[in-house]
Amino acid sequence: MTIAEKLxxxxxxTATWMxxxxxxxxxxxxxxxxxxxxxxxxxxxLSGNYYRKFQSLVRNPVALMILAFVALTAxxxxxxxxxxxxxKFxxxxYASLLAAPLLMPLFSSARHRLYALIAFSLAMLLTLVLSYALRFGWVPSATGFLADRALTGTSNPVVxxxxxxxxxxxxxxxxxxxxxxxxxxxFFWRRTFIILAILAGVNVLFMVxxxxxxxxxxxxxxxxxxxRFGKKGxxxxxxxxxxxxxxAYQLSDTFYDRTRTAIAEAQAWKPKAGDKSSIGLRLDYYSNTLAIxxxxxxxxxxxxxxxxAYSAKIKGTQMAPSNNPHNQYLLTSAQFGLLGMVALISLFATLLWQARYLAPPYQQIAYGVLFAFLIGNTFNSFMLDFTERLFFAWICGVLFSGLPERKTLDKHHRT
Structure with a gap:
């Protein structure tokens, strides 16, 4: 191996570890x-080998679909x-999604894909521990690392x-x-993961x-x-x-309050009345975006x-302005019309289709993450939100770097 190859x-x-x-x-x-x-x-x-990396990308349907979607936004x-x-804003x-195809050549090794998922899981484990510590008062709510001290405390222990x-x-x-x-x-790790899954689920349903x-x-x-159980499942x-x-509705004040509040706000909403509640604002966003x-x-x-366009639509009313409708499907349709909606659906359809070629457990993780984003984008414009957007690009880069070569895909499809 030459010095240039070693370098x-x-x-x-180093790029992979970063x-x-x-x-x-x-x-x-x-x-x-x-x-x-x-x-x-x-x-x-600095790593070079651009032609080899380019070849790996053009053989990857997910990378090509992401490139096509970003090209449409351009x-x-x-x-x-x-x-x-x-x-530019x-x-x-949308251009942040290009991180996914750029990351794919770095995770050609299954070992590195596993390390990446472990790194994310460790960060979430730290978040989980600190969230419980906040909930039970082991960490003061004035701690400096908190996302928003005004919205954090024992009743909403986000970190x-x-x-x-x-x-x-x-x-x-x-x-x-x-x-x-x-x-x-x-058995030790199986029991540990079960406990962590339960604690994380309780954190979502009963605490946040x-x-x-x-x-x-x-x-x-x-x-x-x-x-696990097929259709019976x-x-x-x-x-x-x-x-x-x-x-949760009976025992969790957080879940009870959020559920009752959502129902009450939805029932109280009136079109063009300028409702300031959380659900009322979203319903205004949806109705006005559909008009656009x-x-x-x-x-x-x-x-x-x-x-x-949104400002023009609410001119002369008491409705609040917004730079997004808190729904990615509506936002994409408003920005790029029917073509944009088709492109967004095609992006997710490609990801779901290609996930079936991944080896377990990466296949199940890919499906789970995609289902999560399909649901999350119904109530949020996740492609505008930093963490969700970059996480989507990162996890796609990690998981779909494990797709087999196109010849192998074609052979698998024929069989």
Missing amino acids: SNSMNN AIAMGFALPISTAASNIFLGLTLFFFA LGGLYGQGDITDK YFGK FKLSITHGFLMAISAFMFALGAQYAQL IGRTGYLVLVALATYLFYC LALALFFSLAIGTL IKDHPWFGVGVGGFEV
Whole structure:
């Protein structure tokens, strides 16, 4: 091996470890996540072998679909409403998805993919421990690392992130811990993962106020039951979901209050009345965005046009302005029209289709994460939110780097 080859391998290996470290940083710190992403790109650029890496990307259907989706968002900057600042803001969010294909060549080794998932799980374990410590008063709520001291305390013990992100990632972590129990060979680790899965699930349902986390946890539990028991698992999941939901409603003040509040706010909402409640605002966002889509059905208002179009739609009313409708499907449709909606659906469809070629447990993790994002994007615009957006790109880069070569895929499809 020449000196140049040794140097290239060293830079590539360093880039991989920076990407693994990013998995630990994502649930904890925005600044650290950006630093490790920057270091990953820096060492990736120094590692060379660009042609080989390019070949691996063009053989990967997931990488190609992500590139196509980002290209569409770039085209959305050539027309529509909004100034250059608005267009740069929104396109910059979508462009972050390019981290996924850039990470794929770094995780060609199954060992590194495992290390990446362990790094993320350790960060969530730290979050879980600190959340329980906050809940029981072992850590003061004025501690400096908290995401928002005003919204944190024993009644809502979120740690590094706010409640939606905390609940969303913790629900995914509970799912991953449960999978760890399924695949663990030693009794000690199987029991440990079961305990962690239960603690994470309790954290989502009984301790944190994020409603998105509730729905994601139920969906992932249903998928786990289906994997384990087949169609009978769906009936079991329904039974246990109803039982646990009833228990949470009766015993958890957090779950009870959030559920009752959501129902009351939805019932009290009136169109164009300028409702300031959480659910009322979202219903305003949805109705006004649907009106924008109706006005611009084919190509939308452009990548930077949503905020301008929304402001025009609520002019002369008491409704609050917004830069997104808190629903990724509506946002994409408003920005890029029917073409954008088709592209977004195609992106998720490609990911779901290609996940079947992954080896277990990566296959189950991929399906679980995708189900989580499909649900989460119904109530949030996750491609605008830093942690969720970059986590999506990171986890896709880690998991779908394990796709077999296209020839192997074709052979598998024929059989």
